[in-house]
Amino acid sequence: MRLAAEGRESFRGGGQAGGVGAMARRQKAAAAGKRGPPAALLSPPSSEDEAPEEVSFGVAKEAAETERKLVGEAARRHRELLKEKRRRRQELFTEQKKRKLLPDAVLKELAAAPPARADGRAAAANRGKHGGDGAAKQRRGQAQRQVKTDKQRKGARSKGNYTAVRLKDQSLTGLHLQLAKDFLNTQLYGPDTNRAQANEFFSLENKKNPVKKAAVQFVDKSWGQEKKQRATRFKKHWLSTQIKNQV
């Protein structure tokens, strides 16, 4: 009997004896089963008949406090562990990214290239005027090629649906002219007018002839226009990544 009671005490009061793990387990069970079955049910069946033990308020309060402290510490340690893991992973990523980019020296050179390019071109032109030796022309050619690729890159980025016009160019006669032209266009080529595509119109003859022929524009160059454009853009991008990787 006594042993059972002790066991019960130790179970209920908890904590001073026993390892962290066991304690944690018991606390977890306690936390999980806050509203769960009372300790009386979990104790061995022989002690069910007895009345619960009386514990003083102060002791219980202390026990609860220590319990809470321990739980808090464990959680904090857990969080710190996770933080540590995250930091390590982030460092790994930054290192990988650094490895992917060109070395600093090359980047600095490229950043400094635009001002140097203009001077380079002017110098090459001057040299070209006087003599015209092959080397100068080659340099000019290279500079021009660089300018071209730069422009292409810039163009690929800023592709908007806008046009810039000067207000000075927009005059009243221009507006009247535009309205008149729009009227003419809607009357002749508007929605009601029953117009046919050139291919359909001119292929009628080919189809009605005794010897049937193919349509006038059998292959239309505008088919799959978007797909072709996407394919060229992808090819450009892929080639540039390949070059970067090799560097």
Added chain:
Amino acid sequence: MGEFEVHRVRFFGLVPAGVRCLACEPRGGRLALARTDGAVEVYNFAANYFQERVIPGNEARSVEALCWAAGDRLFGAGLGGDITEYDLARLCAARSVDGCGGPIWSMAANSTGTQLAIGCEDGSVKLFQVVPGGIQFERNLDRRKGRILCLSWHPSDTHIAAGSIDILRVFDVCSGQTVQRIMVNYHVQKVKRECIVWSIAFLSSGTVVTSDSFGRVQFWDWERGTLLESHTVSTSAVLSLAVSEKEDSIIVGTSTGATYQFQLLPVKMGSLEKRWVRTKPFQHHTHDVRAVAHSSTALISGGLDAQLVIRPLMEKMQKKGYDAALRKFTFPHRRLVSCARKARLLLFQFSQHLELWRLGSTNKTGKDGEVLPLCRMPEHLVQLKSKGPEHIYCSCVSPCGSWVAYSTASRFHLYRVQYEGDSISVKKVPKVPKLLPPAYQLQFSADSGSLFVASARGSVHVLQLLELGGCKLLHTFRPPSGSPEAVYLLAASADGHWVAAVSGDWAIHIYNLKCFKHHCAVPAYSCAVTALAIHPVTNNLVIAYSDQQLFEFSIPEKQYTAWSRMVQNCGLHRVWLERDSPITHITFNPKNPSHILLHDIYMFCVLDKSLPLPDNSALLMNQSTLKQLPENARQRQLHAFKICKKFQPLLFADLLDENCLVMVERPIMDIKTQLPLPIQQKKFGT
């Protein structure tokens, strides 16, 4: 006769602009034509329908109406709001007056040619007086809402009928008031479209004829405001209408490309009551017919497919001959391609840019009719864009290929082209001498050392081209008796001794370049010159006229050659004289001095002066029969004209070297697929 390797070029992407307005000159046999790009052309009926004057267009100029006034002055008005007078001697737009009514949709001259009425966007009809210096605003007629799309004067000049949207109005000219207003819409419940009156005509009997967007041609009595007759000719709009001078025949043009003739015929044989009957349908065009005209003997229509069709009326023709044949004009009657023979380059002239191409080459040979594979493809070397809205008048490339020149209405440009291996550089020549623009024709000399510039008043400027890339004016030739017209054709001799120039009054003058003096003038002929060239060896000037006559004039001897006199005595073959298109280029073969190579749009011919001329009983195009004959039979049937009709439509043909020809073709279907959309045709079974 010869085997040639032919470079068949089909990459000249010329798309001629559609025909927008037509105006017949009241007295003479001339037709003014305006295109959608603002170009104005004048065709001379007497000179075998030759396109004698061309005023290139302008991006800022749109021509919606064209009319002749005060004899032979030509006026045009367009959506820009200006009335422009065209100077046909100097081939430019001379003066322009603002109509002050917004875009101008229509213009008509009264029967005496002293007043012009314009119909504007704001719904007003304005009257202008034609005065010797230009035109002067007279007054406004009553203005109502709705843009005036078409106008017509009554033959007595007392009233004007104007067509608008849903409405037709008649004005009294003296008071300026609207005396009648007739609604022309389609009285059917479900149709919600508005009825556009595209064209109108006022007959002297008081009948107003209108054509509208519902495909109807209607005859109205304007005083009572009632509809006399209504004919539905088409499901699509009827865009244009023209009445003959005698007012017994009307031609209308529709959006589907069909044209119809209406005639005023008696109801029964011998009865006095007459009615308008739709008589002849024609389908000459594939696209909208926006302009029609009725001359005294022919129906003329111009469509957005860039074709001008002249259909002579059989009942007006005295006899059935070539005069009664249908004439169709699609391509200009001038050269738009220049060739640099030694460098094998072609320069294509478009309305606002030039393209320089290098021909491909092959190193294989083959039999007659075989297609040889290319070892190097033709390359597009340079594209020169002209700045500004003006279109290009003329262009030329030097025989060595290193100079390119072109001229617009206000500026002359000269470029130096340098080839370094695979790369080309084009540099503009600065400090070009200030000549009075425009240059109507440009021609480089055979040694590429000078440039001849054809200018106004019959003058020809000689510019010397310097090696370092500059140029200076050497001399200006003028005809001894002066000439008000501009020079439009030039030819230079191969030895650099002579230059020949043809001006708008059809006079040919020859100038000596060694002593800078006028040498002689070719005897006057009653027809326009379409091509001329100077033989490299004999210095004979070969001239082709628009009535298909050929002459050879010896420059050193200042008289026609014996061969030319023989041709005139025997006469040319009937089939040769009945060709539709003029000869636009003449060239020679240096290895065979008796050969003359010429071409027009539908044939290429090698003329061998040493062979006899064919008479009318012989077959002119006998190349295919000659090929099948044995050698001795062939000798008997040979004649001077060796014609090849394999390459059509031919814009340019030239001899590159002794065994090599270049032919620039422009298939019509390639043009038609790039034009604005045609009206759909529902055919059974498709």
